[in-house]
Amino acid sequence: MEMGFDRILSALKAVGEETRLRILALFRTGELTVTELVTILRQSQPRVSRHLRLLCEAGLLERYREGTWIFYRLAEGGPEGDLARAIMKYIPFSEQILMHDGARLEEIKQERRGKANKYFSDNAENWDRIRTLYVSEDDVEKVLLDVTSDMKINDFLDVGTGTGRILEVFADRIGRGTGIDLSREMLAVARVNLEKANLHNCQVRQGDMYDLALNDGSMDLILIHQVLHFADDPCSALKETSRLLRKNGRVIVVDFAPHNLEYLRDEQAHRRLGFKDEEIMGWLNNVGLKSDPPIHLKGKDLDLSIWVANKTE
Ligand SMILES: C[S@@+](CC[C@H](N)C(=O)[O-])C[C@H]1O[C@@H](n2cnc3c(N)ncnc32)[C@H](O)[C@@H]1O
Structure with missing residues (x-):
């Protein structure tokens, strides 16, 4: 797809500068906030914000606000997004400065993950009570059984199984x-x-949703129930599920619809305040799955969405 002389020129100009190329390289694995970029790059917030603005104006990055946090990520569609991903392929990640940036990014991710993990290790005993606070569990479970009633399920995977309720x-x-x-x-x-x-047909084990260490095409049904709002790269987690699905297999994502309960970030280590339908459907589509119209359930303070997608090829 052509993108017009002025557009390609402005995209190449935006990325043709050392810090901005370093910034682009950092978006290889998901979305980041300005604060996280300031920590990684060790440059002042106004400077980093200026670089981000230029990259956004050139269409290579996207910015979106959620509560008081502002996230940046690679542009999802369009020629600029394609160009950003094409440039990414040629970035020499073994270059010393990029290795340092990558190491600091990893530290930030570990820290983030440590916070969420601490929340779950502190609340494991109470989780079965906490999980029912927002939306009626019975309603959700009924929908999950309904939308899979047509399936023969030999192999089932529950990603982020927690206390194993979905199993x-x-x-x-x-x-x-x-x-x-x-x-x-x-x-x-x-x-x-x-x-x-x-339940002797079910087992649990430790693992990471980004790298599930299971064989390609080995699952009929995969559930990701209330997990993606902790993810810094939800699309990669969905890509991993797509890899694991057999032909005609199905993935179901259950998560909050967009909300404003900012305190969930501090108190329960949420990263995202819910998801718009188009966002999850766009990712499902990008990882080769065909999504059905989402289902919405009203809750007390929070609404829930259920996205169902099939692997048709
Ligand atoms: C909100 S709980 C939901 C648990 C369960 N699915 C349920 O609905 O009761 C989120 C779970 O995701 C797990 N989790 C978070 N990040 C993960 C990751 N990268 N890989 C695997 N599990 C993860 C947490 O440890 C936690 O048990």
Whole structure:
């Protein structure tokens, strides 16, 4: 797709500067806030903001506000987004300065992950009560069973399984169930729950949603229930699920609709304040899945959305 002489010139000018090329390189793995970029680049906030503005004006990055946080990410569609991704392929990540930036980015991610993990390790015992606070669990579980009633499910995966509730819901509909979670404490509670419920066809283990260490095309149904709002790169997590699905397999994402409960960031380590339908559907589409119209459920303070997508090829 051509992009016009002025547009390509302004995109190349924007990226043709050392700090801005470093910034672009940092978006290889997901979205970042200005504060995070300031920490990585060790430059003042006004300077970093100016570079970000130029990259956004040239169409290479996108900016979006959610509550008091402003996120930046690679432009999703359009020729500028394609150009940004094409440039990314040629960036020499082994260059010393980029290695340093990458190491600081990794530290930030570990810190972030540590916070979320601490929340879950501190609340593992209470999670089954906390998870019911927002939307009626029964309503959600009924929809999940309804939208999978047409399927024969041999292999089922629950990503971010927590205390294993979703495995329990599906246990008598599936051949084998696997739950994966980062938090050992949540998994310890899940093991007790599965044992108590006598669910011998389900097992849980520790793992990371970005790298699930399972074989390509090995799953019929994958659930990601209330997990993506902790992710700094939700699209990569969805890409990993797409890799694991068999042909005609299905992924179901359950998460909050956009909301303003900013305190959930501090108190429960949420990164995202819910998701718009188009955002999740766009990602599902980008990772090769065909999504159905989303389902919405009203909650007390928060509404919930359920996105269902199929692997048709
Ligand atoms: C809000 S809980 C939801 C648990 C469960 N799906 C449920 O609905 O009860 C989110 C879970 O995601 C897990 N999690 C967060 N980041 C993860 C990651 N990168 N990989 C795997 N699990 C992750 C947390 O440890 C936590 O157990």
